[in-house]
Amino acid sequence: MDEETVERIREVVRAIPPGETSSYGEVAARAGLPGRARLVGRILSEDGHDLPWHRVLRADGTCAPQVAREQSARLRAEGVLLVDGRLPRRRRADPR
Numbered sequence: 001m002d003e004e005t006v007e008r009i010r011e012v013v014r015a016i017p018p019g020e021t022s023s024y025g026e027v028a029a030r031a032g033l034p035g036r037a038r039l040v041g042r043i044l045s046e047d048g049h050d051l052p053w054h055r056v057l058r059a060d061g062t063c064a065p066q067v068a069r070e071q072s073a074r075l076r077a078e079g080v081l082l083v084d085g086r087l088p089r090r091r092r093a094d095p096r
Contacts, residue, residue: 001039008032009043016055019078021087023059061087 008031016022022030024037033039041064044053054074057063062085063071072082080087 001043005031005033005039006043006047009040010047010051013040013044013048013051013053013056016052018052018055019080021055021057021075021080023057025059027056057087061089 009027012022012027012030024040025035027040028034028036031040037059040056044051044056054067054071055078061082062068063082068085072085075082
């Protein structure tokens with residue numbers, strides 16, 4: 001993957017404001033890479049330590065399993081509350 005792609009994804013994640021979330025797929029689409037949600041996850045796991053990675057959730061509103069505890073704690077600190085480990089549907093973007 002090229003540096004330009006990585007930087008586009010990093011810019012989109014950086015732009016997610018505190019107290020808001022996005023999905024991996026939404027990040028990919030905003031970066032001009034529709035259908036590349038897994039690439040977003042890969043970049044965040046390899047090169048996202050300095051980004052607000054915790055604001056990016058799975059499409060179903062859940063945290064990444066390997067970082068769920070830390071991710072939900074960071075979201076809670078920003079006022080985003082998960083219910084049974086999931087972002088309530090009313091807080092998720094409308095897929096239309």
